[in-house]
Amino acid sequence: MAVLRIDLEKNLGDFSLQITQALNIHTVLGVLGNNGAGKTTLLRLLAGLDPIERGVIEFGNSTWLDSNRGIFVPPHKRRIGMVFQDARLFPHLTVEGNLNFAADRAAGQLLPRTEVISALGIEGLLPRTPEGLSGGERQRVALARALMSAPQLLLLDEPLSAVDMGYRVELMPYLRRVIDRFHIPTVYVAHTLDELTQLADQLLVLREGRCAALGSVTEVLVQLDLPEVASREQASSIITAQVTSHDLDYQLTSLTLGGQSLSLSGLVAMPGADVRVRVFATDVAIALLKPEGISIRNVLPAVVTAIRVDGASPFADVLVAVDGQSLRVRMTRASLDELNLTESQPVFALLKTASIASD
């Protein structure tokens, strides 16, 4: 774990960034926010790529910036690895040349080269020039290059945003593997929640240059007052459950969640393992009585813990607790009124599907 203490104030025209936080980076700190929220600005300040009038950045025991003491460590001395939206490979060098450029300037213990290359699956690309690579390949090379510089902190600036939709799915396992294998504290900027629920453990939500929320992904996802995590497609929660068995015939996995059993499809995990599953708010329904004769298999006793109604929207958000874990539910305001839900009311949560969040 690494501690990143920041106290930053940067003015850019009518936009200003103002953040004072101590960020504990266990594995991956996700930074979420709409366009113009200051995500890239923050990352560039961490890298030292932009000037700043006033601020402090401390990473672990080193001070990278302290305007009061006149300290500014330039980017090439910060020992960071950065991956930009556009891969920014050196066009005059081969893929291998790009990796060597990083390795030759790395300070401290190098990561094993063959492991980096195989983790990103770029063995076959080494002799090629960046020009001929696809978007996904470029980002893999850029990530490998960043790793070859033996960084103490990885800064990823929407590494998937310039990659075609289809390739994003392909890139995720590589990112996952890099995070799991090399254990480098990472700050991951994204403007969609999908990547972050799969990769990040902590989430910092930026809004108009200010910190709107900070906490574990699980906590932040169920904050009903955060528009950044409330979109129709993305609103979700993460629950942890234990795998009990697989039914090969029906291709379903049974899990237990506080004594309740849950069955989901598409899970790959050993019995006994804890899995984090992401449940979309639109995939959960609420019933006042235990329903009978229904195709939904997962019916969990729950208690309503919070209700948020936005009069301008046809939908309402409800939070229920299932064995101490928060589950986010999206329903119409009409249903909410019809059910007459109130806080601490016992109900049943009906789960349609869920996807795995991370191991």
Next chain:
Amino acid sequence: MNIDWQAFLLTAQLAGLTTVILLVLATPLAWWLAHSQRPWIGWVEALIALPLVLPPTVIGFYLLLLFAPESGPGAWWFSLTGEPLNFSFTGLVIASVIYSLPFATQPIQGAFSSVSSGVLEAGATLGASPLDRFFRLVLPLSRRGYLTAAVLVFAHTLGEFGVVLMIGGNIPGETRVISVALYEAVETLNYGSAHTMAAILLAFSFVVLLVVYALNRRFSFRLGSGV
């Protein structure tokens, strides 16, 4: 047939030396022109570009005055070395450097400007210092600009005539370059050697340009595209 090989050699020395000096000199100048935000940069650019539009005799005339051993830089040089700048090879080199300066700065400045700042930022985050980035990223990515600059300066110096005549005169082995020798051959109705010298120059220039274009095509990765 009387071919003035000495003039050929002298011309090659002059053009070669001018090219080397200018590539070195133009590098910091072009970098500064490409990156400075100062409002008066336009004045400097206009000043450097003057040789592009001024008649060579005008430049030659002012240089003649500056180089004169009686006063100014010419006097300083004379007191330092005991040699006058006018009608000397050194004077020719200095004049050529001034005369061909825009042919060096403009392509290099263009190449510097087209190196994407994104690529340089990536270099910085990978641990490359500013100087390291310049030599390992900016220079290789600007090689087409350097090639163009070298060829233009060399060719421009090769064809220098008016300036040479004004400040250099026609001293064999010292200031008599090929263009002057050619002029003299024509003046003295020595058409045979004029033909030969002109043909050699023509063939040489063509071959140089041919090589440059071929090399340019080979180096045709997209410059500074940030791939």
